[in-house]
Amino acid sequence: MGMTNIKSVSRNTWLTLCASLAGIILLFVIEENFDRFTMQIFKLCAINVILALSLNLINGFTGLFSLGHAGFMGIGAYTCALLAMTPAQKEANFILQPIVPWLLDVHLPFLPALLASGLVAGLLGWLLGVVAMRLRDDYLAIATLGFSEIIRVVLTNAQPITNGSLGLKGLPRYTTMWWAWGSAIVVTVFLVLLIKSSYGRAFKSIRDNEIASEAMGINVFGMKVLSFAISSFLAGIAGGLLAHYLTTIDPKQFFFLKTFDILLIVVLGGVGSITGSIIAAIAVTASMELLRFLDGPLNFGFMVTSGTPGLRMVFFSALLMIVVIFRQQGLMGTSEFSWDALARIGLLPRRKRSHRSNGKTGKERVE
């Protein structure tokens, strides 16, 4: 039975390699052929994938209702921007009050700046976690929401560091398609490895039954803080990418409602499914653009409405309600994409042995 297993492992590996190659070629084709507007949407998809995955880690896999994501994005965005802008750019931005001297001359390449934005957000997430992870459910949600708003207020008022409500303009357009999707892929791979590791099992056990988890020797508090810090780190990275994608940031963008946009994606995709978050992030981001016409004047043939800005969001809110009422598990529930699952529903030729065979040959079975 070992043989069939080795074969199926290598089949899956092959399929994964082919799919990756196809993906890279696809990115090339997109890069070469599409106009700038479409390209921007593709990049935004990648950033939203990272955001959805990071929120899903804490809400879906660890079972903690956190609403602080907008704040961590903001921290990441500002950190990255301030580290990556040139001194000249900074001087041009800070017209009301000059930037603090120690920040003026820092000028890092994009990669270290991006990592720093993750680290700063992660550190703050860790600190908040140590305080807030003693709270439960709605209290935790309120505390993290409050934290997110505090961040925004600080960003608005720390004039010599953040340029206050004027925001930062003219950031280098670093977030290319390769950066955006490269980061999304790295984050996805990291999260898959994390969730399938012993730590991922510990996270899920907390979600499923906190007391039993603690009784089985899991340091629940420590694990929650860890998960929260990782999630904040990833939100910070996404924020950094977003800053250099938009090239203009200001505190209003990190209003707490931004968190709900991401929550929408996570819930639609399936709370506790990496695959679901990825698909939903892409689908929602794309349809946000495709449905842009809803905000403008609508021609029904017999009547023409004047434009109703925000009608798009009504559509998504209605969709969210329908999902919450009729399909709470979202698109994927807690299941994940796998080649074997595709084979099971008949989209790939079936393997000879059932997937529950007992032959364990190496790490593919380690799940």
Add this chain to the structure above:
Amino acid sequence: MMGALLETLDVHKQFGGLVAVSAFSIRVESGEIVGLIGPNGAGKTTSFNLITGVYKPTRGRVLFDGRDITRLALHDITRLGIARTFQNIRLFKDMSVLENVLVAQHMRMGTNLFEATLRLPSYLRKEKHIHEQARALLAEVGLDALEGDKATSLPYGKQRRLEIARALATEPKLLFLDEPAAGMNPQESAELMDFILKIRDQFQLTIVLIEHHMQVVMGICKRMYVLDYGVTIAHGTPEEIQKDPKVIEAYLGAP
């Protein structure tokens, strides 16, 4: 004098105005199987919760292996070697049977986030080892063929056995079983008795169990404590307990 493996000294627990457990003092020697019985609401589960660290006593001390564990966190108590099952089954419901056991092994696996996410060879070795152990435990409780199933899809009796396997995976010295035979027929209860004796010897365990099936308690416990309204009303061998007028009164009402 040899120290007992577990000793509780005058433990009390009060929930608001309700005294759930009072003056609870028991002694359990290494290798024993001790029973804890009493009518519904007597405070049996609460005393388990007090010893294992789910609740903190209002008063009194708990000593394990000569060490004061009264104020320790639940997971630290587990690390010292106390494991338990739950009366109202608490499995990790969205995880597989195998994963339920693997979670309990995380504590003794000695891994770190870095080696685990990077899948370093050292991690893969540990992971392989705990998988082997987990499967062996599942085989022990007869669930090896169901390792991929969702834990809560199992029938009730099997869920109870999975809880025992999961508790054993923490490598305890002292095991608390809260009504392991609940919902079992006499045939299954008899099998359970043999099973408890077997794991006691195989894993060198000391066991304390709560049970309403008198046949089970009387069959495997050399000693037992009887609780009623939080008070320990009797303590002794099964024969002594059966004859004790206070116990008869507690179970049957006034004589």
